[in-house]
Amino acid sequence: MTETEAAPAALVALAEDLHRRQRRAEADAACREALDHDPDNAAALALSGIIAHQDGRTDDAIGCLSRAVALAPNDARAHSFLGCAHRRVGDLETAEACYRAALGLRPGYAEARAYLGLTLQMKGNLPAAIEAFRAALAAKPDMVSARVYLAQALHLTKRLGEAVEALRPLMAERLADAERRGDPEGALHARWGVELMGFLKRLVPLDITEVFGLPEALALDRVARQVARPGLKVVEIGSWKGFSTAVLANVARTASGVVHAIDTWGGSAGTWTVPAAQTTDIFALFRANMDALGFAGTVVPHRMPSLDALLHIPDHDLDLVFIDGDHRYSPVTADIARWYERLRPGGVLCGHDCEAHYGALSPDMRTRIDARAEDDYLPGIGHPGVIKAVHEAFAGRAVIEPFCSFWFVTKPAAAP
Numbered sequence: 429m430t431e432t433e434a435a436p437a438a439l440v441a442l443a444e445d446l447h448r449r450q451r452r453a454e455a456d457a458a459c460r461e462a463l464d465h466d467p468d469n470a471a472a473l474a475l476s477g478i479i480a481h482q483d484g485r486t487d488d489a490i491g492c493l494s495r496a497v498a499l500a501p502n503d504a505r506a507h508s509f510l511g512c513a514h515r516r517v518g519d520l521e522t523a524e525a526c527y528r529a530a531l532g533l534r535p536g537y538a539e540a541r542a543y544l545g546l547t548l549q550m551k552g553n554l555p556a557a558i559e560a561f562r563a564a565l566a567a568k569p570d571m572v573s574a575r576v577y578l579a580q581a582l583h584l585t586k587r588l589g590e591a592v593e594a595l596r597p598l599m600a601e602r603l604a605d606a607e608r609r610g611d612p613e614g615a616l617h618a619r620w621g622v623e624l625m626g627f628l629k630r631l632v633p634l635d636i637t638e639v640f641g642l643p644e645a646l647a648l649d650r651v652a653r654q655v656a657r658p659g660l661k662v663v664e665i666g667s668w669k670g671f672s673t674a675v676l677a678n679v680a681r682t683a684s685g686v687v688h689a690i691d692t693w694g695g696s697a698g699t700w701t702v703p704a705a706q707t708t709d710i711f712a713l714f715r716a717n718m719d720a721l722g723f724a725g726t727v728v729p730h731r732m733p734s735l736d737a738l739l740h741i742p743d744h745d746l747d748l749v750f751i752d753g754d755h756r757y758s759p760v761t762a763d764i765a766r767w768y769e770r771l772r773p774g775g776v777l778c779g780h781d782c783e784a785h786y787g788a789l790s791p792d793m794r795t796r797i798d799a800r801a802e803d804d805y806l807p808g809i810g811h812p813g814v815i816k817a818v819h820e821a822f823a824g825r826a827v828i829e830p831f832c833s834f835w836f837v838t839k840p841a842a843a844p
Contacts, residue, residue, distance in 0.1 A: 436462040440471045452479050470500035478509045481516070484789045489513040497529075504533040508540040515547055516793075518808025523547045538568035542577055549581055550807070557581045572598060576831040580641040589632045595642055596625050617650055624649045627678050636669045636717045640752065640780055643832035645675050648750065651776050651836050652679040655747045660685025663746055663770070665734045665763055666753035667691040668701070668710060670717040670727075672780075676750065677723040685747075687723075689714075690730045690737045696754045698804050734763050738770075745772040751779035757801035757813035764821045771839045778836035779818070782828055783810030786819030 443458035456479045462472040477492030493510035497503060511526030527544035530537055545560030561578035564571055575598050582591035599621040606614030624646060631637075652662065652675070660683040667673045667689040676687045693711035695701030704710065711731060718727045730737045734753050749767045753759065760779075768777050786794060797812040806812045810833060818826050818835055826837045 436466040436469045436472060439465070440469065440475065443472070443475055447475060447479065452482060455479060468495075468499055470496045470503065470506075473499070474503055474506040474509075477506070477513070481509055481513045484784075484793060486513050486516050486790055487792055488790075490517075502533055504530040504537055504540065507533065508537065508543060511540070511547070512543060515543070515550070516808050518806070520547055520551050520807070524551070536567045538564040538571050538574065541567060542571065542574040545574075545577055545581070549577075549584075554581055554585050558585070573831060576643050580643065580832075583637055583641045584639070586637050588628065588637050591642055592625050592628050592632075596622075599625055620650055620653055621646050624675070624678075627675075630721065631671070631674060634717050634720060635713060636671050636674065638668055638671050640672050641832065643829065644780060644834040645672070647829040647832065647834040647836070648672060648675050648778065649679065651778055652676055652748055655774070655776050656680075656683045656685070657747065658683055658685075660748075661743055661746045662687045663690065663737075663741060663749045663767060664688065665690045665749070665751045665767070666780075667714060667729070668693070670714045672750065672752065673714070673718065673727055674721055674723065676748075677718070677721070677726045681723065681726045685726070687727045688730060688737070688741050689727050690732065690734050691753070692733060693731060696804065697756075734759075735766060738766060741770075744770050746770045746775055747772060748776045748778070751777070752781070755781055755804050755811045755814050757816055760813050760817040761820070764817055768821070768839065773839055773842040775839050776836050777839065778834065779814065780835075781811040781833045782814045782818045782826070782835040783833045784815055785824060785826075785828065786815050787824055 439458045439462035443455040446455035446458060456476055459472045459476040462469050473492045474496035477489045477496060480492060481489035490510065490513045493506050493513060496506045497510060500506065507526050507530035511523040514526060515523035524544065524547050527540050527547060530540040541560050541564040545557040545564065548560060549557035558578065558581045561574050561581060564574035565578065575594060579591040579594040582594060599618060603615060603618035603622060606618050628645065656679055660680050662676050662680055662685065664673055664676055664687060668691065673687060673689050680687050693705060693714065695705040718724055730740055749771060751763050753763060764777065771777060786797065793809065796806065797809060797816055800806045801813045801816045803812060822837050826835045828835045
């Protein structure tokens with residue numbers, strides 16, 4: 429190796445080490461210095477593209493990674509991350525081709541297999557997605573994301589019992605790990621997860637499953653338990669068949685509390701829920717599910733738009749408000765503003781379908797979200813109205829749970 433070649437190689441090695449230690453900005457700077465020496469250094473281009481993807485700079489990621497795989501076509505990792513970048517902008521065909529290229533080079537590449545599963549799921553091919561997630565777990569049995577994705581895909585195919593069984597080992601592992609580390613809070617949360625898995629088995633015979641999945645259910649159950657007190661007061665905006673309602677009611681009943689379930693049960697404009705409500709009496713199904721679970725005395729349905737329900741629920745000391753109704757920007761913004769006022773200090777406002785922190789996205793992605801904020805869904809991004817509304821209301825204070833789009837924020841305690 430010549431001295432000219434040694435400098436970029438050393439810089440790329442340094443960048444890889446910095447990247448492993450989560451020091452992405454320094455790693456990217458080392459890549460750029462390597463590229464100053466050698467603009468066609470495939471390894472530096474690949475890592476710079478990976479960092480750009482992780483930082484939300486999707487256009488830069490696609491540019492760098494495309495050049496990297498052209499220069500080094502046997503780099504499986506670069507192919508896989510290029511697939512991730514294309515998936516983020518909604519180019520699912522190219523994303524799938526990239527993942528398959530990566531797997532052609534490295535068949536046991538569990539991450540590429542799991543990301544292929546996500547892409548197939550987004551394309552509506554759930555059986556193939558499930559097969560991909562199972563293959564990822566076969567290659568890497570301790571891969572948490574693949575187990576979570578598998579559970580979600582099984583749930584979407586109305587195989588709730590199998591979904592619960594897919595997640596149950598993860599809950600047991602988390603409990604054992606927390607106890608081993610002497611982490612009482614972690615152990616408590618893991619026990620809650622184990623208990624929730626047991627409760628969800630009761631839902632298996634019911635027609636109750638929906639897009640709201642098991643990772644979201646775990647997060648919702650946890651925040652509800654954290655704010656629970658005698659006489660717990662919960663408001664849910666968007667109940668549909670009652671899956672999330674059941675999760676909330678399971679907590680509220682133990683606290684002699686109430687869940688106000690708000691929905692028109694007519695579906696949200698521009699979504700699949702409208703034709704579904706025209707062919708099935710969703711409200712009757714919701715009531716039947718609550719009755720079957722013994723929650724008729726805990727859940728109070730309000731069949732009306734969410735802002736109309738403000739007149740019927742006068743409380744200003746709510747413990748928890750969960751928003752999963754109309755996902756367009758204007759309705760979400762109004763729900764957040766009006767219902768946040770009704771929380772007690774220390775209460776939690778939470779919701780579904782916030783796939784990213786707006787402030788962490790690239791300018792290009794933010795422009796796309798701004799332009800389509802009144803749409804329900806945007807392929808490759810998710811729900812632009814929710815992402816934008818949550819950001820504007822809480823300026824980064826909201827927490828988005830890993831592996832799902834559940835978000836929450838705690839209302840500050842009153843000043844003494």
